[in-house]
Amino acid sequence: MYVIVVGAGDIGTPLVDLATDSGNEVVVIERDEERAERASRQYDCLVLNDDATSKETLQDAGADRADALISTTDQDATNIMVCLLAQELSVPNIVSVVHNPEHMNVFEQIGVNTMQNPQSLIAEYLYRAVSRPSIVDFMHIGEEAEVFEITVGPDAPIAGKTLREADEEDLIGGQTLIVAVERNGADTPITPRGTTRIEAGDLLTVYSGVGATPEVTDVFGHTEDHD
Amino acid sequence: MYVIVVGAGDIGTPLVDLATDSGNEVVVIERDEERAERASRQYDCLVLNDDATSKETLQDAGADRADALISTTDQDATNIMVCLLAQELSVPNIVSVVHNPEHMNVFEQIGVNTMQNPQSLIAEYLYRAVSRPSIVDFMHIGEEAEVFEITVGPDAPIAGKTLREADEEDLIGGQTLIVAVERNGADTPITPRGTTRIEAGDLLTVYSGVGATPEVTDVFGHTEDHD
Amino acid sequence: MYVIVVGAGDIGTPLVDLATDSGNEVVVIERDEERAERASRQYDCLVLNDDATSKETLQDAGADRADALISTTDQDATNIMVCLLAQELSVPNIVSVVHNPEHMNVFEQIGVNTMQNPQSLIAEYLYRAVSRPSIVDFMHIGEEAEVFEITVGPDAPIAGKTLREADEEDLIGGQTLIVAVERNGADTPITPRGTTRIEAGDLLTVYSGVGATPEVTDVFGHTEDHD
Amino acid sequence: MYVIVVGAGDIGTPLVDLATDSGNEVVVIERDEERAERASRQYDCLVLNDDATSKETLQDAGADRADALISTTDQDATNIMVCLLAQELSVPNIVSVVHNPEHMNVFEQIGVNTMQNPQSLIAEYLYRAVSRPSIVDFMHIGEEAEVFEITVGPDAPIAGKTLREADEEDLIGGQTLIVAVERNGADTPITPRGTTRIEAGDLLTVYSGVGATPEVTDVFGHTEDHD
Amino acid sequence: MYVIVVGAGDIGTPLVDLATDSGNEVVVIERDEERAERASRQYDCLVLNDDATSKETLQDAGADRADALISTTDQDATNIMVCLLAQELSVPNIVSVVHNPEHMNVFEQIGVNTMQNPQSLIAEYLYRAVSRPSIVDFMHIGEEAEVFEITVGPDAPIAGKTLREADEEDLIGGQTLIVAVERNGADTPITPRGTTRIEAGDLLTVYSGVGATPEVTDVFGHTEDHD
Amino acid sequence: MYVIVVGAGDIGTPLVDLATDSGNEVVVIERDEERAERASRQYDCLVLNDDATSKETLQDAGADRADALISTTDQDATNIMVCLLAQELSVPNIVSVVHNPEHMNVFEQIGVNTMQNPQSLIAEYLYRAVSRPSIVDFMHIGEEAEVFEITVGPDAPIAGKTLREADEEDLIGGQTLIVAVERNGADTPITPRGTTRIEAGDLLTVYSGVGATPEVTDVFGHTEDHD
Amino acid sequence: MYVIVVGAGDIGTPLVDLATDSGNEVVVIERDEERAERASRQYDCLVLNDDATSKETLQDAGADRADALISTTDQDATNIMVCLLAQELSVPNIVSVVHNPEHMNVFEQIGVNTMQNPQSLIAEYLYRAVSRPSIVDFMHIGEEAEVFEITVGPDAPIAGKTLREADEEDLIGGQTLIVAVERNGADTPITPRGTTRIEAGDLLTVYSGVGATPEVTDVFGHTEDHD
């Protein structure tokens, strides 16, 4: 792909890293001279030290043949202007960071894909880390359901049981599915079957139709967080 | 829980929102006067407009009885000083944002939980949004495996087939598991069985032991992104 | 009318002056505290010292019942964000200043009326003031035609002649029409007829299908500016 | 002409554009280094990066042989000092922007032509755009009279009538004159005669001795703005 | 007198001190808040913390009944704008500091009294202090003549002589006049007569038609500065 | 002379002008880069862009062979440090500007010649210019006495009289001496004798033992300023 | 004592702490508002938020009855001005920090006690901490001699010996004297005698006429630092 990244700041920089690593042709537009220079030094990409809210700059960046443009500046107003100009220049795929949740709708109205509330996402992770420290990672599915990674505690009711046994003992509700089992830091998770025995210390990937509520997570041995 | 949040900036603000919403007792420490005032106005929490790298400030914030402290300033050095002082004051659960990946190890050495590379996470989402726009959300499991949400395209090989049929036609590999099916914006995803028929427009939650590679995702009808 | 004016700077201030003078209900949104205070002191209007790129601010300003919103900040990106939010809030008439001519199209695409290039307009006036000092004011009609005000010089060919005489002597081309005659500073211009005699010192309002070219203006006695 | 332009900011830049385009010899004086460089890069003119309130600078700019000097800085005090020095150096034609209306008189006292209140002009245009959106452009003639461009609405009383018919039906008052008719975006306006039929969508140039009052504009079909 | 002083900086402050001490009614206009406050605290005068280039401010300061206005800001352009506005408001006596010698003429043209080059005056004093340290103070009379104060050196030819003797010995040229003699720090200088005996250590006030040249000053015993 | 001038600001610049004009060898020390460059461009002198409160800088400036050092920065503290270092380096003649009158004594204690209160001097000139506009220049002699230049008004009692007549009519007190008479802009003043007739318009240099009080100046025709 | 401390920065703050703790009457002068407030809050002393280079401020601080003044600002020039004013006000004991070693002499010339090079002192401590980590503290006596504290290493030649034995075995040179022995963290050091036995882990206070050279320190068991 030919990708234009607008902004080489906190978000733009790892993005450029990722996009160049994956072998894409990347052009960066960054207004700040120091940041532009650093990006130019660190990554294998063309860096324009210019204002991306100018059509000319976007054309110089190759907007006519770009497959995608990603706007990552920390000003929503700047991002929207960049996206509108990119639309005018017919960039096929346009994505933007949005900082103020109130602005989400505006971006959607004009047909720009958005990365919803990056800071909120981080905030939620941090909050989980203290409110339910046993949950390592998680992903929302619709309104309630969740997939989450959880470590099995030493005294967990499920520890030492096979999935079939756990099922028979009604330890796992109908809405819950153990998707994968990571054990001893092995690279590849085990796809669990009825005969798979869960051990303390396992890192389970679990799907729960009702989310990671205490009722669901208790069986994995973490009772500390009934808040 | 009694939670101390250090920093009321881009990350701290939604975190305070979340923590107060969940009914926790929250104390915010923010050095910048304007931010401190805004936080105080918006959330039901105590806000100290002071320097969190002072033990006295942490004590004023109730570090002796706090269940957790989350450090969210944009300076890793500040975060580490705050975490060390919090350790000295015996705060049981200490979490910190880390901005520079090189500093991850240092935080781990001193025993602080960290939120790994928030900006990298965002960058990866943005990159996926342009490189694989059909993937709505995703979560890494170990090194390779992934759980991801994907919409079923109109011409997808799997569209119109039951899971059993898909299985019989070898459309879905052994390492792939369809975990949940969201349909027509219903609140609760369907837990799929062998007789469940996949339709174009369904939003599937899929587990893949080898990640969301083209080989895995093609069956859901998205061929555009063989980069 | 109920009018929201965004920005109380160089352009916003005389606009508020005009709009309040005409008896409209005016709400001003200005981010800068000092400017907000000044506007509040000087004009009979409500002034919100807040950020207009927030939907909440626009709602506080009464966007739901406003007849019009005029965005006058000196940042095009800010103006476009304000206009998009105003559209979302269904303000019926939205107008914006646009500073960079490249951005005109973007504003038009999203359906916002614009005030085209205010600085260019001023520049043209200034240029006329030195290149054709006898032309007091002017207005472009389409690509070439112009209406302009011009003073009759003491040695002007037309001075002392009636319009009929001027017509007979072919002093005035077919594309030229004398629309009005201001004389001796009288409040009301004379609507000219065939018998109206043009005098040196008259201030004529002239329509010319080919613009205010030297060929057209020479008859009014100004030969100095054949550049 | 040989023209000295003082200031290459928001107003100075389009002025230099205009003046160089028209083939004049232009010298720009701009104190700010960045602006001076940009002007030098973009236009075919000499740019002095210096302080125009120094006689030496004005002499370097060729004040002794300049036909005109236009002062466009955003400080009235600076403009007046520049104008006084230009007078001392006998520049024949001196024009200045004036920002504070209170200062108009001072400029006139010392004999400098001024561009009256550029921001007020813009403010009036913006206000018209919301209070009488059908009026596209306008020009004041004396105290009350106006020339204005107006689009004919679909239900306008005058639509479908010849001018003679309109006159006979008393649709157009004695103080009103239709000067030109632009139709279908043609380059040249039609000079209207008695037999010219006005159509909905036409863009008329109208002279009205009493200004663009509702009484005058109603016949063109715009009743929405009787405020 | 009723005096308006514009600027309460390095020059304005001692001026206000002097003017209030002499019992005048003084109004100070100072834009900088801190300086305005300090002046208000220290002196018995009204202080307006406002912009003096506004006619309204000058009217608030009582320009209509002021006997004089003295403009002391460090910007010549500001001073000239203030003076022009003061003229428009008919202040009878207007004086201004001028910093750039090139601007002297401009001030004179518009009829403002000026304090010529304050810094040059100081520079000359400093230069004298090193080039002719025996000269304590001096004043130019026309092009060449000077009045100066000089101390009589211990070995001065004139020391111990009466003025008559000095005259007879041709020590004092025809163009030189000893105007006053200060001795032993007495408050009142002695008006010298022919019998007055000059002593080493006396501080003489001398008039010289040719200035304080070495030829003139040598008789007072200072030979060190024949440069 | 070899002179070191510290500071190339408002006072230092005309001082360097004067000192280089008089053929001295001048070295300038100025910390600010821009000022240093300008001084270097304009004057025939060596300019060190360095901190003068460093002994090394003063040595580089040739303090060991300098005849004099003049410190003109706008910080008294800086000036005193420079003077003390210059004393340590045995510069024979050291002079400094002093801004705060309270600091005069301190400079004198350490044996530095000072230029007393430059701003006060200017302030006094300005004040005289409005309080006694007829007095053109003046110099204090001791506590009370003054030498001053005054123009003879058209209705002055002394106008048209010889000095002898004026003396006989007791117009001039015993403490007053007319030192010189400038007439018609001639280069050389007239040394007045008993037969010299004073004319309206003459510019007199007058010595008065009691200062330029109204009693003294009235005879020269200026009654306006009995304040 | 009545002590005036000038400056409440890095050095001034612990000084005020010390001086108030010891029961002195302390007045602090600090120009920075924030620092002044903090000092006022933390210590039992009067704090003047003013400029100490003003005689008036020093008088307000009670300079007439002060026993001592300590100037601790980070500007040598400011410190010297403060000290000179304090001398003029006859403060009996005046001490100042000096930052630039070149300025030491100047302070001494005017008779001010100085704290020599605080940063150099710290630098030397830091350097010792890495070059001779066994030396805990030290003090120079004249040019070469030193008193130092050193811990006795486990394999030190002197460990386990009485001083007499050490003397007899020539372990300790004639220029070395063991002054005190701290053992087991006891409050009071032991005054050593011939029969006192040195043990590994003792912290000795040693005087050496030739300084803490390796030859001298080896006997205490630290050979690592022969650099």
Add this chain to the structure above:
Amino acid sequence: MYVIVVGAGDIGTPLVDLATDSGNEVVVIERDEERAERASRQYDCLVLNDDATSKETLQDAGADRADALISTTDQDATNIMVCLLAQELSVPNIVSVVHNPEHMNVFEQIGVNTMQNPQSLIAEYLYRAVSRPSIVDFMHIGEEAEVFEITVGPDAPIAGKTLREADEEDLIGGQTLIVAVERNGADTPITPRGTTRIEAGDLLTVYSGVGATPEVTDVFGHTEDHD
């Protein structure tokens, strides 16, 4: 030794001076460009103008083979981050300045040697200089004991006596030991014996088990400071 010095500010600079003078191989890391350049110019060492809180920078500085790292920046948080990274890179000897006494413990916890409160040390010296001016230098030994240098006053009880006589007269308590005598500015102090006679003006190095209390110091003739 191979030493890395972080920070080339007030403390870092004399440290680099010392460390290079002693023949060590020194690498300096300084973020500020100006400071980095100055250090590079003045000292024989490698200077990296970079951020020391980056592991890469420390590696570039040779952290893998460094014998020691000394962190001297004025931010405790920065110092601790640098120290933690240096630990991770296994630098054998790590020392840091600590500014806030509250942070001492944190540094100790992670095992970093610290230079305790440099500003407090200076403050104590300054305080001694005014409270006991006769004490020239001092060093604490444990809680109470001190070694100090003191000058013998002209009327001191001990002046003119041998140590034996002083002992016999009980002038010197059992806890006090005169360690060395500096006389007449000689390079080498005298090691005192019983027959050594103390003279007024001698500079004594004294050990006192109870500190430099008035009871101890009175015998050396300084009674002024019984506070």
